[in-house]
Amino acid sequence: MKKDNIVTPWEVKGEVDYDKLIKEFGVEKISDEILKRLKKHTKELHFMLRRKVFFAGRDLKFILDEYEKGNKFFIYTGRAPSGSVHLGHLMPWIFTKWLQDKFNAELWFQFPDEEKFLFSKKMTFKDTEKYLNENMLDIIALGFDPKKTHFIIDTKHADLMYKPACEVAKKITFSMVKSSFGLNEQSNIGSIFYTSMQAVPAFLPSIIKKKNIPCIIPHAIDQDPHFRISRDILPKLGYYKPASIQCIFLPPLTGTKGKMSSSEGYSILTTDNKKTVKDKINKYAFSGGQPTLEEHKKKGGNPDIDVSFQYLRMLLEEDDKKLEQIYNDYKSGKLTTGELKKYTIDKINTFLKKHQKEREKAKNMIDKFIYK
Numbered sequence: 001m002k003k004d005n006i007v008t009p010w011e012v013k014g015e016v017d018y019d020k021l022i023k024e025f026g027v028e029k030i031s032d033e034i035l036k037r038l039k040k041h042t043k044e045l046h047f048m049l050r051r052k053v054f055f056a057g058r059d060l061k062f063i064l065d066e067y068e069k070g071n072k073f074f075i076y077t078g079r080a081p082s083g084s085v086h087l088g089h090l091m092p093w094i095f096t097k098w099l100q101d102k103f104n105a106e107l108w109f110q111f112p113d114e115e116k117f118l119f120s121k122k123m124t125f126k127d128t129e130k131y132l133n134e135n136m137l138d139i140i141a142l143g144f145d146p147k148k149t150h151f152i153i154d155t156k157h158a159d160l161m162y163k164p165a166c167e168v169a170k171k172i173t174f175s176m177v178k179s180s181f182g183l184n185e186q187s188n189i190g191s192i193f194y195t196s197m198q199a200v201p202a203f204l205p206s207i208i209k210k211k212n213i214p215c216i217i218p219h220a221i222d223q224d225p226h227f228r229i230s231r232d233i234l235p236k237l238g239y240y241k242p243a244s245i246q247c248i249f250l251p252p253l254t255g256t257k258g259k260m261s262s263s264e265g266y267s268i269l270t271t272d273n274k275k276t277v278k279d280k281i282n283k284y285a286f287s288g289g290q291p292t293l294e295e296h297k298k299k300g301g302n303p304d305i306d307v308s309f310q311y312l313r314m315l316l317e318e319d320d321k322k323l324e325q326i327y328n329d330y331k332s333g334k335l336t337t338g339e340l341k342k343y344t345i346d347k348i349n350t351f352l353k354k355h356q357k358e359r360e361k362a363k364n365m366i367d368k369f370i371y372k
């Protein structure tokens with residue numbers, strides 16, 4: 001990857017080249033054989049699998065082998081409270097919900113509320129506490145089953161987590177962390193310790209239930225360095241290596257190559273109203289259309305670099321046939337950029353209307369999800 005193209009858990013800069021990341025990180029593309037085996041159990045494949053939005057992983061074969069032997073896995077994922085939730089965050093969680101439903105699996109959802117406190121100069125614990133609450137609502141709103149879903153919050157569950165984290169930390173040297181995360185002599189020592197906390201939920205259920213349980217972690221590919229280390233350490237402590245299934249990033253409105261980020265004022269937030277969504281898409285969504293309508297009708301647009309189309313493909317349009325029709329019509333010039341944007345705006349607003357209603361209801365449910 002070029003020098004100015006950076007992908008770490010704390011920074012994604014420049015164009016992301018996923019094939020190069022696969023090589024650099026040493027993850028495996030999800031093979032057709034794995035997809036076939038998954039499909040045997042799930043009947044339909046989630047569109048994010050069909051469209052290679054979830055495109056890579058580690059040890060998926062192991063997870064399926066164990067599952068087929070009757071050794072069920074649990075799911076682990078997480079969110080560091082640090083700001084408002086945007087559409088890009090929802091992508092892996094929507095998939096996680098599907099995985100939970102299809103495999104009737106327990107989900108352990110970590111909220112490392114110290115992570116952004118440690119890694120960002122400005123963030124205070126007062127901020128993270130506010131976002132923790134807000135972020136939990138977004139996750140509950142997606143419909144996770146409270147009976148099978150456990151939220152663990154690093155500072156609240158410190159009594160459960162600190163010992164296992166120390167077990168992990170004892171096996172990690174500063175030089176391992178430096179090379180995996182780009183930390184250096186000037187990094188604060190909390191940030192150096194942090195990855196041991198993110199390793200804990202991958203084996204905490206095994207500790208609690210006093211038996212080894214396989215773990216699968218759905219996550220965006222930038223989190224892989226954490227779990228590469230976890231996979232190294234956990235067998236040394238007597239646990240399975242956690243498996244993972246990894247997705248690409250939902251691009252920012254301004255172009256198809258990077259990652260949607262809360263720090264940009266124009267990311268689409270789950271709390272945005274209809275008009276805000278409309279304005280953001282109309283004003284910022286990068287278009288693969290031609291400069292004039294006339295030219296567009298003649299030459300056609302390019303859906304592959306069109307952000308609205310990519311949002312439909314990755315997140316909003318479940319129907320393959322409909323998506324294909326939009327693709328073809330846009331390419332031929334029959335569908336204009338204005339029409340494509342309008343369709344996307346309506347899809348987002350329909351989704352958000354339901355999400356915001358569920359988010360309201362979630363306010364009385366937080367307690368049911370927090371692990372006790």
Ligand code: TRP
Binds near residue numbers: 077079115
């Ligand atoms: N580090 C993640 C973030 O910045 C939060 C997280 C913790 C996580 N555990 C995880 C993400 C497991 C994916 C899977 O938001």
